[in-house]
Structure formats: structure tokens, C-alpha cells
Amino acid sequence: MVFSGLTFLLLFLPLLLLLYFLNRDVRWRNGVLVVFSLVFYAWGEPIMVLLLIGSTMLHYALACALVAAKRPAVKKLWLTLGVVVSLGALFWFKYAGFLLGSVLGLSFDAPALPIGISFYTFQILTYTIDVYRGKVAVQRNPFRLLLYVSCFPQLIAGPIVQYADVERALSERTTTVEDFACGMRRFFVGLAKKVLLANICGKALDACLAAAGMSVAGAWLSVLLYSLQLYFDFSAYSDMAIGLGRVLGFTYHENFRYPFVSCSASELWRRWHISLGAFFRDYLYIPLGGSRKGRVRTVLNLLIVWTLTGLWHGAAWNFVLWGVFWFLLLLAEKALSRVLERIPKPILWFVTFSLWLISLAIFYHTDLSAAWTHLGALFGIGANGWIDDTTVKVLKQYALYLPIAFAASMPIVPALKAFSKKHEKLGRLASPLAAACSVALALVSLLFLIGQSYNPFIYFRF
Amino acid sequence: MKHRISFYLTYACILLFGTLGVLLLVFGEKEPRASQTENRMLAGFPTFSAESVGSGAFMSGLESYLSDGVPARDAIVVETAVWMNALSLEQDVNTDEELYAAIEAFSEEDETEDLPTEAPEDTPEPSETPETPAEADSETLQPDAAATDAPAPTEAPASENSVRDCAFRVTMKNGRVETLYTFPKENVQNAVNVLNAYRAVLPENGHVFFTQSPYPGIGFDLQSGRVIEWDCDVEETIQQNVLPGVEIVSTFETLKEPLRRGEDLFFTTDHHWKPRAACYVAQAMLERIGIHPLPYDGYAYYHLDGFYGAKYTSHPELKKTHKGDTIDVMIPQLPVTGYTIAWDGTEKPCPFMLKQANYVSYIGGTLGPWRCYETGVDSGRRCLVVGDSFLCAFVPYLTPYYDEVHTTDFRVAYYDAKHACWTLTDYVRDHAIDDIYIILGTANSINAGYMLNFLNRYL
Numbered sequence: 001m002v003f004s005g006l007t008f009l010l011l012f013l014p015l016l017l018l019l020y021f022l023n024r025d026v027r028w029r030n031g032v033l034v035v036f037s038l039v040f041y042a043w044g045e046p047i048m049v050l051l052l053i054g055s056t057m058l059h060y061a062l063a064c065a066l067v068a069a070k071r072p073a074v075k076k077l078w079l080t081l082g083v084v085v086s087l088g089a090l091f092w093f094k095y096a097g098f099l100l101g102s103v104l105g106l107s108f109d110a111p112a113l114p115i116g117i118s119f120y121t122f123q124i125l126t127y128t129i130d131v132y133r134g135k136v137a138v139q140r141n142p143f144r145l146l147l148y149v150s151c152f153p154q155l156i157a158g159p160i161v162q163y164a165d166v167e168r169a170l171s172e173r174t175t176t177v178e179d180f181a182c183g184m185r186r187f188f189v190g191l192a193k194k195v196l197l198a199n200i201c202g203k204a205l206d207a208c209l210a211a212a213g214m215s216v217a218g219a220w221l222s223v224l225l226y227s228l229q230l231y232f233d234f235s236a237y238s239d240m241a242i243g244l245g246r247v248l249g250f251t252y253h254e255n256f257r258y259p260f261v262s263c264s265a266s267e268l269w270r271r272w273h274i275s276l277g278a279f280f281r282d283y284l285y286i287p288l289g290g291s292r293k294g295r296v297r298t299v300l301n302l303l304i305v306w307t308l309t310g311l312w313h314g315a316a317w318n319f320v321l322w323g324v325f326w327f328l329l330l331l332a333e334k335a336l337s338r339v340l341e342r343i344p345k346p347i348l349w350f351v352t353f354s355l356w357l358i359s360l361a362i363f364y365h366t367d368l369s370a371a372w373t374h375l376g377a378l379f380g381i382g383a384n385g386w387i388d389d390t391t392v393k394v395l396k397q398y399a400l401y402l403p404i405a406f407a408a409s410m411p412i413v414p415a416l417k418a419f420s421k422k423h424e425k426l427g428r429l430a431s432p433l434a435a436a437c438s439v440a441l442a443l444v445s446l447l448f449l450i451g452q453s454y455n456p457f458i459y460f461r462f
Numbered sequence: 463m464k465h466r467i468s469f470y471l472t473y474a475c476i477l478l479f480g481t482l483g484v485l486l487l488v489f490g491e492k493e494p495r496a497s498q499t500e501n502r503m504l505a506g507f508p509t510f511s512a513e514s515v516g517s518g519a520f521m522s523g524l525e526s527y528l529s530d531g532v533p534a535r536d537a538i539v540v541e542t543a544v545w546m547n548a549l550s551l552e553q554d555v556n557t558d559e560e561l562y563a564a565i566e567a568f569s570e571e572d573e574t575e576d577l578p579t580e581a582p583e584d585t586p587e588p589s590e591t592p593e594t595p596a597e598a599d600s601e602t603l604q605p606d607a608a609a610t611d612a613p614a615p616t617e618a619p620a621s622e623n624s625v626r627d628c629a630f631r632v633t634m635k636n637g638r639v640e641t642l643y644t645f646p647k648e649n650v651q652n653a654v655n656v657l658n659a660y661r662a663v664l665p666e667n668g669h670v671f672f673t674q675s676p677y678p679g680i681g682f683d684l685q686s687g688r689v690i691e692w693d694c695d696v697e698e699t700i701q702q703n704v705l706p707g708v709e710i711v712s713t714f715e716t717l718k719e720p721l722r723r724g725e726d727l728f729f730t731t732d733h734h735w736k737p738r739a740a741c742y743v744a745q746a747m748l749e750r751i752g753i754h755p756l757p758y759d760g761y762a763y764y765h766l767d768g769f770y771g772a773k774y775t776s777h778p779e780l781k782k783t784h785k786g787d788t789i790d791v792m793i794p795q796l797p798v799t800g801y802t803i804a805w806d807g808t809e810k811p812c813p814f815m816l817k818q819a820n821y822v823s824y825i826g827g828t829l830g831p832w833r834c835y836e837t838g839v840d841s842g843r844r845c846l847v848v849g850d851s852f853l854c855a856f857v858p859y860l861t862p863y864y865d866e867v868h869t870t871d872f873r874v875a876y877y878d879a880k881h882a883c884w885t886l887t888d889y890v891r892d893h894a895i896d897d898i899y900i901i902l903g904t905a906n907s908i909n910a911g912y913m914l915n916f917l918n919r920y921l
Contacts, residue, residue, distance in 0.1 A: 006528040014480025043521050181468035184476065389829045435468035439475045450532050451542030
């Protein structure tokens with residue numbers, strides 16, 4: 001099931017909220033939430049829900065055994081077993097086809113990829129690893145652990161919620177009127193971003209890529225559109241997850257902070273998919289030694305982290321290249337930090353954004369030859385002229401829409417919030433006004449979901 | 463207080479959503495039914511069984527049921543398209559309503575601006591063409607034979623005017639007959655007039671062919687047994703009323719048996735026919751003029767996997783569960799050279815067949831205003847294919863039989879008459895066209911602005 005589906009909006013969500021708020025008892029609420037979360041997952045993957053439950057129960061048992069073990073070696077053994085089994089399952093479903101087919105050249109029929117496996121595998125790992133580290137207490141109630149893993153707002157497309165962040169909320173949480181109002185507002189805004197911005201960017205991108213032979217302008221326009229689609233799609237899902245989480249009494253961290261204002265590669269990655277960056281930092285980069293073990297080791301650690309970040313997005317060579325591309329950029333940025341400090345910010349912004357767009361030409365095409373063609377076209381190599389008819393058509397068709405979409409990716413809302421805080425009268429009106437706007441957006445989104453229907457969440461495949 | 467107002471507003475919105483959901487479940491139309499606006503069967507309530515739940519068919523069926531069952535769906539589809547167009551500097555021609563709106567806007571511009579000044583004086587002025595179907599009659603639509611170099615047809619229509627209201631009906635598996643399209647008498651008459659007018663611009667031995675292709679859902683309904691019979695009388699009615707040399711081929715009839723045999727004729731992720739279907743129709747047309755065309759398997763193809771067409775855009779789950787379509791890209795027997803002809807007469811190379819998993823693989827799309835494919839064949843005949851995107855998969859099957867295959871697509875986004883250097887009449891004369899093929903999807907056909915206005919307008 002997807003948040004922007006009518007089944008979710010018209011049936012699932014109203015029914016869930018009705019039952020959830022029938023009783024204040026957290027056990028009742030947990031029960032309702034587990035049942036609805038499993039239905040939510042099983043709606044798209046009726047069989048694969050068993051894998052999710054099995055994986056959770058395994059980690060429940062391993063964490064209990066880990067805590068019960070007295071010898072550090074035994075503790076380590078249980079932890080290793082959990083990590084190996086979870087990553088093994090992830091590898092089997094997501095990477096076996098790539099390794100055996102693309103790398104080793106063997107004939108192999110890859111199994112169907114369970115939705116959200118990359119997200120929930122990482123989540124369950126944070127639990128077992130943190131129990132091992134003594135950062136969190138072992139969860140004795142298997143249903144609470146199942147709720148943590150399966151909780152539907154963040155189940156299939158993140159953000160990656162670390163167990164430590166919701167440990168307390170699993171047994172004790174409330175929802176105030178403010179939580180409900182702000183959470184639903186956030187959800188509606190996310191819905192609008194998905195339906196009114198991401199979907200339309202996707203439509204424009206399809207039209208742009210339908211050109212027979214890519215011109216220079218077409219190549220740049222298509223990566224710009226893909227960038228906007230990717231941002232609105234994924235940040236919309238995060239908005240909806242964070243909003244629904246708040247309605248249900250959970251606090252999730254932000255996953256995006258207006259990445260397109262970044263003036264450096266490292267800033268961009270502090271603003272884009274923050275929960276993935278945090279996971280790799282806390283559970284891979286730092287355990288590998290981070291930057292504490294000398295220059296060579298730091299470079300190696302960064303290479304490992306960025307190659308795996310690329311691979312996390314998909315089992316294909318283009319994702320590996322994309323990860324390495326960012327590794328090289330970050331490395332260059334570190335090396336040139338003193339020079340970069342002297343360059344005016346607008347130029348840095350322009351270069352950073354351009355590099356981001358170039359990286360998307362690699363990211364978009366799982367077929368490497370198509371990626372090379374696209375990269376070449378960006379710089380006029382093998383391009384079908386400077387501008388082609390299809391690009392002109394797309395530019396005309398989305399002429400007013402493109403600036404609106406780009407503006408919406410900029411931090412306008414925080415600026416408005418800051419402005420309203422300075423003016424007391426406006427401040428009092430801000431909340432109801434925002435609610436009215438978000439409800440209006442939700443209604444328009446509903447109409448678009450019925451009337452126009454471009455709707456796949458891109459991040460499901462990761 | 464400020465959060466209370468927010469709470470009530472958001473709560474009311476969720477309540478509204480829930481109420482709509484319950485109303486749809488309880489009072490929504492449970493049986494599938496035809497939508498003439500969208501030219502498809504709207505979803506009924508899906509069958510609930512262990513099998514349908516296990517396969518996910520129930521879930522996707524429920525999503526379609528909720529979407530298709532919303533009250534005033536037709537108005538919502540049109541309104542959202544209008545809102546989208548409000549942000550556009552160019553009309554996106556997706557629905558008839560948009561098309562009509564575009565025509566209206568175009569007509570208003572035309573009141574002060576005629577066709578290009580380069581157009582010869584003896585070509586029919588656009589104002590001579592009827593503005594509405596009701597005004598259409600064969601007299602106003604027949605170009606003056608002396609004004610064009612093409613000889614006028616000498617014979618009268620084959621029979622007395624028997625134009626009537628027509629329909630495309632489907633018989634559901636429970637025996638119920640649903641009308642999917644109705645073709646009002648005046649629209650059928652307009653089609654007859656248009657086709658006769660096109661015949662009139664051709665040489666004496668020329669032919670005009672016409673077909674309208676259904677969309678994939680209709681084909682799949684027949685294949686799955688959800689629909690057990692098709693019945694369409696419009697092609698036969700038009701054939702009875704057109705001039706000799708105009709050949710109407712019913713795609714419905716042509717594809718019916720192959721579909722029943724389980725042949726793959728439509729993309730599952732796209733709204734177009736597969737080249738195999740286009741080939742069947744091309745064969746039926748070519749046979750009418752005594753050519754024995756190659757069967758589909760007589761050509762060589764690249765078979766490319768992973769094609770996700772436009773239909774994927776309306777089914778969120780598709781890409782997760784669907785491996786995409788296989789697209790057959792024909793390998794031409796002789797090298798074919800293609801070029802577009804711009805408004806100022808300049809020629810620019812364009813592809814014929816592209817080895818890529820995209821519908822634009824076929825002839826590179828229809829952006830024009832005109833395209834020409836030199837086939838390397840020496841048959842002494844040239845043809846022009848007028849239509850919408852359905853012509854793309856069709857054109858390759860004409861190339862072995864014509865020296866040149868020309869194409870044009872009169873939809874607003876693809877053809878701009880203000881900049882076109884020829885009217886169709888000029889083009890036919892200047893390029894010595896012998897035959898014209900009019901290939902349209904049903905949404906652009908007899909009842910749509912394409913047939914009602916554009917085909918006349920650019921004559």
C-alpha cells in the first residue's frame with residue numbers, strides 16, 4: 001500500500017485513526033498499530049510479510065541471548081549471527097542477481113525484491129547492535145519490537161529510524177491536539193508534494209526522455225527534472241512518515257533539510273537522506289575507525305562507505321559508480337578546502353548543484369551505456385544538437401510549472417515561519433492558516449490522484 | 463486555541479476522506495461499466511478470494527474500484543487536465559476536452575490570421591471547412607478539383623446515403639451488452655465527408671485507408687473472457703457511404719481472432735498496440751489493393767525487454783510487480799533514411815527504427831510537421847500516413863511497398879499550421895503521393911476533434 005493511494009487515504013488511514021484513538025491504553029494502541037502495519041505491508045507483499053516477521057523474531061531472540069550471555073565472545077557470536085543473517089537475506093534478495101549475473105556472468109533468476117527490505121534490515125540491525133553496545137536495553141516484549149520494525153509510516157521508504165530514538169515511545173506515548181494537528185498538516189503537505197510536484201516532474205521527465213536522440217539542453221533538462229522528482233518524491237514520503245509518526249505519538253528525525261541550497265558536497269549529504277548518512281556514520285564509518293586512524297585509512301573508510309551507499313540504492317554498476325563519484329568529490333573537497341573557502345558562495349552553489357545533476361545522469365540509468373550516452377550529451381559529446389524539438393515542447397508545456405517546482409525545493413516555509421514569529425498577530429493566525437492551506441492541498445491532491453495518476457514511489461526500489 | 467482550529471480542520475478532512483471511502487464501498491457501482499469519456503471499462507468491485515488476495519489482484523482491483531467509482535469522475539479528469547494546462551505555454555492534448563479547448567483557441571487566432579502566406583491562392587481556405595460536424599456536408603468538404611492538380615473522383619458513392627447512429631458494443635461474460643462507444647450520425651457523416659475529401663486530393667488510382675485502433679484494455683478484456691464478443695457497425699456504415707478508392711479496415715474485426723488465439727497484440731504497460739497488431743492491420747489494407755504483404759514473422763526484429771510505457775504511470779504498483787513489456791523493433795530489410803521537414807522546408811535527419819525499449823523506437827515519434835522515410839524500394843508509389851501515435855508502429859509495415867512513406871500528425875503539440883509550409887493538398891501534389899493512410903486511436907477518431915476538425919482544417 002502507498003500513502004498516495006486511495007485505499008490508504010479513504011479506507012486505511014481513517015479506520016486506523018478511528019480505532020487507534022478509541023482507547024488511551026498504549027497496549028491497545030500498539031496492538032492496533034501492529035495489526036494495521038502488517039496489513040499495510042502485506043497489502044503489497046502478502047507472502048513477504050513473513051520474512052519481515054521472521055527477521056524481527058530472530059533479532060528478538062538473538063538480542064535476548066546476547067544479553068543473557070556472560071562471555072564477550074558469545075555476545076559477539078550472537079551479534080555476528082544476527083548481522084550475517086540479516087545482511088545475508090538482504091544480499092540474497094537484492095544483490096545475488098547482480099553478483100552472479102553481472103559480475104560473475106552466470107545465469108541466475110533473481111528473486112523478487114521484498115518492498116522496503118533495505119530500510120527494515122538496517123532498522124533491525126540498529127537494535128541488535130545497540131543492545132550489544134549497551135546503548136539500549138533489550139526489548140522483552142516481542143510485539144513492541146515487531147511494532148518498531150513494522151511501524152507502517154517508516155516501514156517501506158524510511159526514514160531509517162534507529163531503535164534508540166523510539167525505544168521509550170514503544171511503551172509510553174501520547175498524542176496531543178497539537179501533535180495531531182501538526183502531524184496531519186505535515187502529512188497533507190507531503191501528499192501534495194508527492195502528487196502535485198513529484199508526479200508531474202515524473203511526467204515531464206518521461207516526455208523529455210522520449211526524445212529520439214538527446215540534445216545538450218534535453219540532457220540537462222532531464223537530470224534537472226529527475227532531481228526534482230527524486231527530491232519531492234522521497235522528501236514527500238519522509239514528510240508523510242514524520243507527520244503520521246507524530247500523529248501516532250512517535251518523533252522521527254528529519255530526513256531532508258533543503259539539500260538544493262547546499263554549497264558543497266559534504267553539505268549536500270548533510271541535508272539529503274540524513275537518516276541513511278547517520279546509519280552509515282554510526283554503524284559503519286565510525287566502527288571502521290572513521291578519521292582517527294590516519295589519512296590512508298580515512299580514505300579507505302570513505303571509499304567503503306560511499307561504495308556501499310551507492311550499492312544500497314540498487315544492485316547495479318551505475319550505483320557503484322555513483323557512490324565512487326561522490327567519494328571522489330568529497331575527497332577533492334577535503335583536499336581543496338582552503339581554496340574553496342575563498343570562492344564566492346553563489347559559484348560554489350552553482351558548481352555543487354551542477355555536480356549533483358551530473359551524478360544523477362549516472363544514478364538514473366542502470367544500463368551503463370545509456371548512462372555514458374547521457375553523460376556525454378550533457379557536455380555535447382554525441383548529442384543531437386544543442387536543443388531538440390522534444391525538449392522545446394517539454395519546456396513550453398511545463399514552462400510555468402518548472403520555476404514553481406524549483407522554488408518549492410527552496411526553504412520558503414522556514415522563512416515564512418520566521419517572519420510570522422516576528423509579527424505577533426500573524427503568528428496567531430499562522431497555525432490555522434497553515435492547516436487550512438494543507439487541507440486545501442490535500443483535497444486538490446485527492447482530485448489529482450483521481451484525475452491524473454502518475455504515482456510510483458521511487459524509493460520503494462531501494 | 464490556534465492548534466484547536468488546526469485540529470478541527472485536519473480532523474474534518476480525514477473524516478471527509480473516510481466518509482467518501484465508506485460511501486464508495488457501500489453505494490459504489492459494483493459491476494464494471496463503460497466510460498465513453500475515457501473509452502474504457504471502469505473497474506467493478508474486485509473478486510474477494512484467497513487466490514485474489516494472495517496474488518495481489520484484489521488489492522490493485524480495490525484501488526482501481528475506488529478511483530473509478532468516485533462520483534463526478536469525468537469532471538475531475540477534465541478539470542485536473544485543465545489545471546495542468548493552466549501552467550503550460552503549450553496545450554497538452556490528452557483528452558478530447560483539451561483538444562476542443564485548443565481548437566477553440568486556435569480558431570480565435572485564425573480569425574485574424576490566415577494560413578501561411580506562401581500557401582498558393584488556389585488551396586482551400588480553412589474557413590471553407592466546416593467548423594462543426596453539423597455544418598459538415600460533402601459539398602463544402604470536396605476541394606475544387608480544378609483548384610488542385612489532383613483529379614476529382616468521377617464516381618458517386620457506392621450506395622445511397624445510409625449514414626446512421628453507430629456503436630461499438632461489448633457483450634460481457636454474463637451476457638449483458640454494454641455500449642462502449644456511440645458514434646452519432648453527424649459524426650459518422652463527418653467521417654464519410656473527410657475520407658471522401660481526402661480521396662479527392664489523390665490521383666485517380668489512389669486510395670485512402672482508414673482505421674481506428676482500440677486501446678489495450680478492450681483487447682485484454684476479450685482475451686481474458688471478461689468480454690465475449692465485440693460488435694461495431696461504424697466501419698461498415700462508413701464503407702457503404704464513401705467514394706470508391708476509400709477503404710475502411712475494421713481493426714476490431716481484424717484483431718478479434720488473433721486476440722482469441724491468445725496473440726500478444728497490445729502492450730500491457732502502454733496504451734498502444736504492439737507492432738504485431740499494426741502489422742495485421744497493414745496487411746488487411748495492403749491486401750485490399752492486391753498486394754500480398756509479408757507476415758509479421760517474415761521480418762527480423764530486435765526483442766528488447768524492460769519497456770515500461772505510459773500505462774505504468776497510472777498503476778503505482780506496476781513497476782514493482784511487472785517486469786515490463788518486450789518490445790519488438792523491426793530490422794529494416796533495406797536501409798531506410800528518414801528526415802523531418804520543418805516549416806521553412808529545411809530537412810533534418812530523423813531515426814527510422816531505434817534499438818531502445820521505448821515506443822518512440824518506431825520511427826522516432828511523430829513530431830513534424832512532416833516526416834519522410836525513403837525506403838530504397840522501387841515501386842513507383844508513395845504514401846502519406848496521417849494520424850496519431852498509433853501510426854508509429856504501423857509505418858514500418860508499409861516500407862517494403864512504397865518508395866517513400868511520409869507521415870504527419872495534426873495534433874496541436876505535433877503540428878503547427880501557422881508554420882507549416884504546405885497544406886495537405888499541396889503536400890500530396892508536391893510529393894506525388896498516391897495513397898493516404900489515416901491511422902488513429904479511438905480517442906482521436908470519429909468522435910474526436912482530430913477527425914471532426916483537424917483533418918479538415920489542414921486539408
